[in-house]
Amino acid sequence: MSSISSVIHQATSCLCDSRGSMHLQQHLRERCRLSDGDFIYIIQGCPQRFLLVPEGNSYTVVGRTSLRLCRIYSRGDRCEGSCQQLHLCKFYVFGNCRFGKGRKLCKLSHDVHSAHNFALLRECTLHELKDNELFLLLLQNSPQLLPEVCFHYNKGSAPHGCCSFQDSCTKVHLCQHFVQGDCMFGHKCKRQHTIDRHGQRILEERGLSRDIIKDLSIIYKNIHYLRATTTAPAASPGAASPGTASPAADNTDAAWFCKAAQTDETEEICLHFIRNRCRFQQNCRRVHFHLPYKWEVYDGTTWSDLENMEEIEKDYCDPASTRSSDYQQVDFVKMTLESMLVRRLSTVSSVMKPPHYSLTTQWLWYYKGDQGDWVEYGQLDEKQLSTSVTSQTLEEAFLSGKKAEVEVIKGRRVYVVSFKDMYQRNPKHKTRRRVCRRPRFVSKAEVDKLVANPRKCSG
Incomplete structure (x- = not known):
């Protein structure tokens, strides 16, 4: 099985490429060598990122995010304080900002990876998504971005139901039962299951691009699933997929990866290797390194070690430091070096091991x-x-x-x-x-001293 963080990133990317939802189980089974039990364990354990919707003998997975566009910023007002919402132009998210295409620059940001936005995306581990993938997640999770499905259109006889505004209605005319996934008439339904030309014109006037409009009926289905979970009772973690073993009830590992950019076993430094005691050698799932921390930079293809690692670590351990004093200037807020991503690997947290373990990260x-x-x-x-x-x-x-x-x-x-x-x-x-x-900062000299004294370097 691939690492949990890798599975979650691949799953999120696949969902966004498939209009926000899909039958993901078979795909992850082939791409990530994921068993059915592991699939349920990860998806159910990560409710901030995924919604599991049972459908017969399988599941549909819907992509989720807690991120929203800042309404104050979208109005053009100054957003004071430490805002926890994205500062982006709404029409850029819609894929149709007229200022972005002309000579006159848009007053609102089109920079997904600005310092403010990148910090939020990294906190939610969404910083590796493509712009269009992120925008789809925002559209189906931010209630204020899309118009509602017209309630009156779904009452009375076609073609406009009881909607008194008819062709001038600013809401979307879609079959509510289709959106809810329970329309018994299928393609014979008298109400619309796709956006017609008139609806497309209204939505284009609101700034939505044609690429988004053609997928809206599916996006509205996803919105229905996501909204339904806010009133429905939480599903039991023990409810495994049909025909599969129940996953472990405690899904905190998977939930953690959705919450923040945390490491898994393949990104955790092996305590035993530092002490020259790793019996798994090259088959060990953890990282083999001579220090309890490791700084790496991503060039777009591979992760490689940063120079002057000890100096970077010393700066990072100072809570007042926002960047390293080294010539490489690692930004500790965005975790970048110039335009390249940076990551810090470390040993397991000290609270996860008994007190006699040394070289854990405090x-x-x-x-x-x-x-x-x-x-x-x-x-x-x-x-x-x-x-x-x-x-x-x-x-x-x-x-x-x-x-x-x-x-x-x-x-x-x-x-x-x-x-x-x-x-x-x-x-x-x-x-x-x-x-x-x-x-807490640990120097190389301190590590060498602990390794040289087996009694102090227990565990």
Whole structure:
């Protein structure tokens, strides 16, 4: 089986290339050597990215995303604060921005990979999608982008039902039962199952390109499935596909890959290799490297090691650093080197192993103090106050995937740390502070010393 992150990326890309939904099981079985049980495990374990819709003896998978276009930005207004929505021109997403084709430049951004947008895409692990693939995901997940299906058109007799606006209606005239997947009349239905010429003209006037319009009937079906899940009870994780074994009930591995750019076994550094004890040798699924961290750059074809890795790591471990001081200038926010993607591989988090394990990665959590400095959770600030939780507490909650927020008490005040947008909020006063997660720095000399002393380098 391919790595979980690779499977999720391939699955997302295939869904977008197939108008947002498809029978994905057979495709992943052939392309990724994925068993039926693994398919259910990954898709059900990643509800932020996929919706599993049972259809007879198989499943349709629908692509999901929590990302939206920022309405404030789309109006041309200035979006204050740390916005968690994309800053893009709506008509560029529609594929038909008239300013993008002429001499006059559009006032809104057409840059999917701007600093603001790329950070959000990377957080949701959607940064490797093509623009048109991302746009399709946005269209079927953002309610404000497409007009609704006309309710009155679906009442009364054809051709316009009870719609008093008829040809001037700004909503879409489509058979509601077709959209819901239960039209018993099929191609003999008197209501439309595709967008007609009149509807196409109305939609083109709203800015949608013909390429999008021809796929709209399928996109509306996907929208129906996605909206239905907001009111329907959650499916039981134990409900495996017909004729297959039930997957494990705990799907936190797959859910984690949808949530953030986390590594899997093939992107995790082998603890045993560092200590010269890996019995799997070349068959090991983990990365073999002499340090508990590894910085790589992607040239469009392969990942290769960055130079001065120790210096980059030292800069990265400083929560105040947004880029490395080395001549290569790695951007820690966008994780890029110039226009190339950068990634950091590491050993497993220290909270995932017993305390006697060494060379695991100890992640430290910080909040931004009143003076602009970064204060580690559990440590004293300039007023000699400390928080009720420590870095270890937050790391355990973060990796468990069971909590989106953690309550923190400092002095007489209560705060909430949100893992979704990495902010600490004061619910009473509506203030917020940035939160940062960085590893503790370990030098090569420290690694060599631990490896040379087997008693201290246990595990």
